[in-house]
Amino acid sequence: MIEIRFHGRGGQGSVTAAExxxxxxxxxxxxxxxxxxxxxxxxxxxxxxxLRVSDSQIFLREKIEAPDVIVVLDASLIExxxxxxxxxxxxxxxxNCPPHKRKSLMPWNESYRLVTVDATQAAMNNIGLPIANTxxxxxxxxxxxxxxxxxxQMPLQTRFGRLAEKNFQSMTQAFHDAQIxxxxxxxxxxxxxxxLDFSGIIEKEALMxxxxxxxxxxxxxxxxxxxxxxxxxxxxxKPVFHSDACTKxxxxxxxxxxDAIFRDADExxxxxxxxxxxxxxCARECPKGAITMEEEAWV
Amino acid sequence: xxxxxxxxxxxxxxxxLPEFEALSPGHRxxxxxxxxxxxxxxxxxxGPNTIVVNATGCIEVVSTPFxxxxxxxxxMHVAFENASAVGSGVEAAxxxxxxxxxxxxxxxxxxxxGGDGGTxxxxxxxxxxxxxxxxxxIYLCFDNEAYMNTGVQRSSATxxxxxxxxxxxxxxxxxxxxxxxxxxRIMAAHDIPYVATAxxxxxxxxxxxxxxxxxxxxxxxxxxxxxxxxxxxMPAERSIEIAKVAVKSNIYPLYEVIHGEYVVKRNSKNxxxxxEYFKLQxxxxxxxxxxxxxxxxxxxxxxxxxxxxxxxxxDTKGRP
Numbered sequence: 140m141i142e143i144r145f146h147g148r149g150g151q152g153s154v155t156a157a158e159x160x161x162x163x164x165x166x167x168x169x170x171x172x173x174x175x176x177x178x179x180x181x182x183x184x185x186x187x188x189x190l191r192v193s194d195s196q197i198f199l200r201e202k203i204e205a206p207d208v209i210v211v212l213d214a215s216l217i218e219x220x221x222x223x224x225x226x227x228x229x230x231x232x233x234x235n236c237p238p239h240k241r242k243s244l245m246p247w248n249e250s251y252r253l254v255t256v257d258a259t260q261a262a263m264n265n266i267g268l269p270i271a272n273t274x275x276x277x278x279x280x281x282x283x284x285x286x287x288x289x290x291x292q293m294p295l296q297t298r299f300g301r302l303a304e305k306n307f308q309s310m311t312q313a314f315h316d317a318q319i320x321x322x323x324x325x326x327x328x329x330x331x332x333x334x335l336d337f338s339g340i341i342e343k344e345a346l347m348x349x350x351x352x353x354x355x356x357x358x359x360x361x362x363x364x365x366x367x368x369x370x371x372x373x374x375x376x377k378p379v380f381h382s383d384a385c386t387k388x389x390x391x392x393x394x395x396x397x398d399a400i401f402r403d404a405d406e407x408x409x410x411x412x413x414x415x416x417x418x419x420x421c422a423r424e425c426p427k428g429a430i431t432m433e434e435e436a437w438v
Numbered sequence: 439x440x441x442x443x444x445x446x447x448x449x450x451x452x453x454x455l456p457e458f459e460a461l462s463p464g465h466r467x468x469x470x471x472x473x474x475x476x477x478x479x480x481x482x483x484x485g486p487n488t489i490v491v492n493a494t495g496c497i498e499v500v501s502t503p504f505x506x507x508x509x510x511x512x513x514m515h516v517a518f519e520n521a522s523a524v525g526s527g528v529e530a531a532x533x534x535x536x537x538x539x540x541x542x543x544x545x546x547x548x549x550x551x552g553g554d555g556g557t558x559x560x561x562x563x564x565x566x567x568x569x570x571x572x573x574x575x576i577y578l579c580f581d582n583e584a585y586m587n588t589g590v591q592r593s594s595a596t597x598x599x600x601x602x603x604x605x606x607x608x609x610x611x612x613x614x615x616x617x618x619x620x621x622x623r624i625m626a627a628h629d630i631p632y633v634a635t636a637x638x639x640x641x642x643x644x645x646x647x648x649x650x651x652x653x654x655x656x657x658x659x660x661x662x663x664x665x666x667x668x669x670x671x672m673p674a675e676r677s678i679e680i681a682k683v684a685v686k687s688n689i690y691p692l693y694e695v696i697h698g699e700y701v702v703k704r705n706s707k708n709x710x711x712x713x714e715y716f717k718l719q720x721x722x723x724x725x726x727x728x729x730x731x732x733x734x735x736x737x738x739x740x741x742x743x744x745x746x747x748x749x750x751x752x753d754t755k756g757r758p
Contacts, residue, residue, distance in 0.1 A: 150668075181468035181500065182668055347505060356504070362462030364501070364508040369464055375674075389455065393641045394678055396475035397463045414463035418470030418667075419675030432675075 140193035141285065142203045146222045147212035148374060150182040152272030155298065156210070157188040160276055162294035163286050164192045172197055183372035183416060185220045192285060208283060211235060212258070212275055214244070219371040226251060229322060233279050235259060235271050241318075249323050254282035256317040258309075265309035266302065273306040277313030288314060365414075369397065373417030376432040378410050384429035391421035391430060445632075445696055447653035450645045456482050460490075465508040467500040470674030472665030472681065473580045474500065476638035477551070480578055480662065483645030484652060486511060487546045491528060493521035493556035496587040497580060518552075518560035522568040522577065525550035529573045547652045548575040554595035555585045558619045569628040569657045576651040576658045579621060582666035590669040594619040599729050601671070601721040612724055625659040626695040632658035633695040638665075639681035640692065647694065663690045671720025680718050686710045688741045689733075699751035702744045712737055 143160075147153030154175040161171035175188045189203045205225040210233045216222055226232065232251050234244060235258040244253060258274035265274075273295070280288055291310060295303040353359055378391075378400075391408060392400040399414040400421060410421070422430040450456065460481035467474040473496060481488065490513045492498045498515050501508040516524045529548050535541040550568075552561055557579040565577060584602045585591040592602040592614050599613040607613060626633045631654040636644040644662065651658030663684060665677040672680065684690035687710040693702040712734045716722040 181466055181471075182674075183469050184466065352505075358502070358505055358507045360507075362508060362510040364464035364466075364503070364506040365462040367464040367466075367503075367506060369466070372469060389452075393455070393479065394475065394638075396467060396469075396471045396478065396677075397465070398459050398461065398478060399463055411463070416469035417674075418677075419673075420470055420475075420678055423675040424678050 140191055140195075140197065141208065141283070142206045143190040143192070143208040143210060143279070144203045144206040145188040145190065145210045145212065146216050146220060147186060147188075147272070148182075148216070148372070149184045149186050151212045152270055153186060153210075153212055154188045156212070156272040156276055157190040159273070159291065159294050159298065160190055160192070160279070160286065162297075163290040166293060167286060167290050169194060169286075170197050172200075176202060183374050184369075185216055185371065206230065208233065208279070210275055210279055212271055213374070214240065215374070217244075223247065223251070231282050233275065233282050233317075235275055235278075248320050252282070252322050253320045254278055254317050255320070256281075256313045258313050261312040261316060262309050265312060266305045274309045274313035277310035277315075278317040280310075281314045281317040282319055368413045369416050370399075370411070370413045373415060373435065375417050375419065376434045377412065377415060377417060378419070378421050378430050379433045380408055380410070381429045381431070382407050384427045386427055386429075388426065391425055394420050394424050396420070445650050445653060447646075447649045450483060450642060450649065452642060456485060456645075458482055458485050460484075460486070460488065460511050461501065461508045462510060463508070464506070465501050466503055467496070468666075468668045468674070470667045470677050471496075471500075472638055472663075472667075472677035473497060473553075473582055475677065476580060476636075476644065476662045476664050477578075479638055479641045479644050480648045480660075481511070481549075483648040484547050484549065484576075487543065488512075489528060489546060489548050490514070491516060491521055491525040491548070491550045493550070493552035493561050494518045494587075495553035495556050495580075496582070497551055497553065499587055518556045520564050521550050521552050521556060521561050522565040525575045525577070526568045526571065526573045529575050533574075550575055550577045552577070552579055553585075553587070554579065554581040554583060554621075555593045557581075558595045558621050559593050566628065569625065569630050569659070572630075572656050574656055576648065576660065577625075578648070579659070579661050580664040581621070581661060582664040582669060583618070584666075584669050586666050586669040595621065598733070599722065599725055601724065602669075607724050613721075622659065622661045622693075622695075625661070626698075628657075629698065630657045630659060631655065631697055633660075634658075635661045635663070635690065635692055635694075637663040637681040637685060637690065637692070639678045639685070643692065650694075650696075669721070671723075672718055676718060680715070683710060683715050683718065687712050687715045688737050689715045691741055691744055693744055693748075700744065700747040701751075702748040709741075 145153040145157050157173035161173035164171035170193045173190045191197050207227055208231045209226055211222050212235050214234050214236045233254040236255045237257050241255050256278040258271035259269050261274040262271045295306050299306050397414045399411040403409050419432045422432045488511050492515050581595050584593055584596050590602050591604045596614050597618040601613050605614040622633050622635050632651050634647040636647050651660055665680045667674045713730050
């Protein structure tokens, strides 16, 4: 049995990708299961999905804590979520990564086998949209074997109809483009992720026992959602405020759904990077064009 | 606006915006959510002396992922069906306690919040009942025109021809085949003191309408156009723009019904063609020229009707 954990953001199609692989495996006569894990979070929030593929019946039903493979649809997640958590020694990490960022993944290559591909580009070339989930399946197949590329024709047809062919082409391109780097194995096995500080960003999901709940399920602490930093959801850039053009009209603040724009000590408007989800409404609605959305660097 | 004379309330101006925030950040709404934005603005208009009763829906789910909550004011989540009934109960209980002298904060506003599904479909009868009984609360309906929380299923507030996951596009279906339910008109037919329409692209107007709703004695209903980038298939930064275009094209006319008198804001003598509204959204991308003409005719007729109501209201006062 092989256990695979998908990491992506809400809306990127990680859950669909896991389901497609399971469907293709079942069509090949294998056993498979796929299921997602997410809360009430929305588009852009980090989500994960789980996939088991086996030649015999699968009795496990729990989340995958120690995967053989991780598939990361959005490499910017590395800074936000411990995507390598529990990955078995010598396990494979299939990463969506533009070529110029590949070098930044090398520290992880000491312990893990890296399969990298520019899946977003493959999706843009073939589908015309940056939806990289099917391309990432291509890279997964290149890295792991597992299932034949052709077994995806039918599941893709069922799922996407008219768009099935384009998705298949995207998958095929990623299959050919993916590069595999075997672990260098020189360094002791430790996750570089352990050096990153995830505290304060990720609240681990925890079910509370009924005895620890307040009577009636009341929440006694007003506004405690402020502990959840939705700034990790930003995918399309951050707002940059140009104070020379700003007339301090305050419309940006009034048009922010997160209340993530405020005035600093010098009365200049700035954004709160802990909460800004990067929707870009402030930039679009600023009557003076004093706000622009700019790409953020990662890793 | 001359009808303001009928209604005493403290107006909010751009120069003196309230600092109060009823919601903390960290809520889980999609980037660019027009609904959470409108909610934030509306509650800014009301201030801290507010109790909220919330029907199930996006607002409830994204604001309160248990054991966290974004709410800084008393808030209660109840089912789709009974938000207005619970709001009635809160109002009646408080009235009794005030009468007995066990409560003294007579200025507290009770707000019932629902989406379009919770208002026009599932919670409709309890709302109608509460309005008929005349409970003193404000009902805020955040209309994003489908069941967005569960994945864009059509509601009775989904506009005609719009794509949703339950009225998909294909050989047998090309979007919703039924018209949008005209909620504000139905609410006005209950003869309540205040009904209004508003959008988050007009924040001062929205805040002041909510204030008027709080100032009247008896129920107020405010219908709030709530753009949903996810369900309407448009980029996240377009929520405000789409609301502006909806008003400028008369797709969503801004008006008030104050003690039965219609006050219609006629935004321009030359409204934008409705095609300007449709072309911004993926959910309408399949519309034919004939579909667009059908809607244009209907929008024009609706605006004419609203303006004639406004003139009729004026006539009863003996004005020209």
